[in-house]
Amino acid sequence: MDWNLLACARHHLTYAPDEPELREHLCVATVDGSAWRCLRCGDFVPGAPRASGPADEAPVPLRGQLLRDAVVLRALAVERLLRGLLLLLGAYGVWRLRGALPAVRAEFDQDLPLLQPLADRLHWDLADSPLVHLARTALQTRPLTLGWIAAALCGYGLLQLVEATGLWLLRRWGEYLTAVATAVFIPLEVYELVERVTWVRVAALLINIGAVVFLVYRKRLFGARGGRAAYDAERHQASLLRVTRAAT
Known part of the structure; x- marks a missing residue:
């Protein structure tokens, strides 16, 4: 299978150059009308060309190095998309925490001692746990600071989505x-x-x-x-x- 021609399964890349000496060789007459040659696969496709203009401004098919470049760019686009969605999800979580901070802090202080028996069986120092320390620090953060953190996460996430869009569209x-x-x-x-x-x-x-x-x-x-x-x-x-x- 020639993966370079995968895009031709969706649409052919036909083009009508302005130069007469080139134009006449890219078009043939058929019983269904004119057919134009695809610049990607070489087949003649009935119907009007997808675009026209000077030969040096014709669209370049994604083959060889151009196709590999497109694969790399779109792989980066997928990575940016996933990162952007995670950042937006984090921003939403921080914003929800900001609105329910007193209640969450009270629940945390009430339920944390219940984990002590399990921590003892696992030989886990609950008092000096980095995870517990991180949770306490987050719960002691002021609501205004959490609001700024949520805004920063949201802005960075939107930036990642814009990057993903530009990279995917090449x-x-x-x-x-x-x-x-x-x-x-x-x-x-x-x-x-x-x-x-x-x-x-x-x-x-x-x-x-x-x-x-x-x-x-x-x-x-x-x-x-x-x-x-x-x-x-x-x-x-x-x-x-x-x-x-x-x-x-």
Whole structure:
């Protein structure tokens, strides 16, 4: 199976170039009318072309390296989507805690001693438990502070969803936004890693560094490898080459 042609199962990529010498080789007459050649798979498809214009502005099929780039970007988009949903869920939980803080604090103080027999059987020091300490700290936080935390989590979650949308649609603004937003938080992740080394933190740091390097180098962001001019020239050259090959 040629996975490069998977998109043709949904729709073919037909294009009518403005250049007459190319246009006449991409269109044939059939009993059902004109049929245009797909730039992706090479089949002739009855009906009007999906787009038209100069040959060097033709859409470039996602094949080879472009397809691999798209797979990486959409994998990052899925990761950003899951992270954004978790952040929004956390923001909702913090906001609910803010509204019921006195009741939750009272329930915690009342029910915590009930866990002592179980903790004794498990040889768990309940008094010095980091989890219990974290819960006490959260319950002692002022409602105003919890409100700001919920707002920050909500804003960061929405940012992750916007990044996921831009990456999934393969938009250049999504690549820039992801590169900037990811690079900004790398120093914080390094600081957390210095405080305490865990596999989760190491993996998250490596993924984020790899994402920034990939976006900047492969997508030519921030002037790397010629910047936007070289990126557009590469796309136009690939478009012209694809149309010329299909016409010949």
